[in-house]
Amino acid sequence: MHETGLSEAIVAAAVRRAAGRRVSGLRVRIGGHPVDPDVVTQGIQVAAAGTVVADAAVDLILEPMTVQCHGCGRSAPVHDHLAMVACPGCGGVDIDVSGSDDVVLESITVDSAELRAV
Numbered sequence: 001m002h003e004t005g006l007s008e009a010i011v012a013a014a015v016r017r018a019a020g021r022r023v024s025g026l027r028v029r030i031g032g033h034p035v036d037p038d039v040v041t042q043g044i045q046v047a048a049a050g051t052v053v054a055d056a057a058v059d060l061i062l063e064p065m066t067v068q069c070h071g072c073g074r075s076a077p078v079h080d081h082l083a084m085v086a087c088p089g090c091g092g093v094d095i096d097v098s099g100s101d102d103v104v105l106e107s108i109t110v111d112s113a114e115l116r117a118v
């Protein structure tokens with residue numbers, strides 16, 4: 001996953017939804033491939049510089065995909081890319097990976113005082 005493009009997309013969506021209001025917080029749900037929350041948060045802050053999202057607190061919710069192994073019956077959340085190739089328990093490759101890989105901007109918090117001012 002390209003964290004930079006991801007961060008820019010999240011910021012762009014937040015800016016659109018804010019419609020000129022200053023954003024004090026945003027909540028983002030990231031499903032699928034494991035990402036480094038620090039990298040994503042930092043990317044969002046960089047992408048947000050100079051926008052209404054610049055000072056927003058970033059709240060990330062990570063929802064990893066689940067891998068189900070047909071060999072040993074193991075079912076577990078995916079925490080690294082290797083687990084999507086072979087079962088972390090038995091090394092078998094007869095696995096199913098399920099879950100959503102959507103990235104969703106769940107909500108934003110806008111400064112209501114500034115909303116009245118506008």
Ligand SMILES: [Zn+2]
Nearest residue numbers: 069072087090
């Ligand atoms: Zn297994």
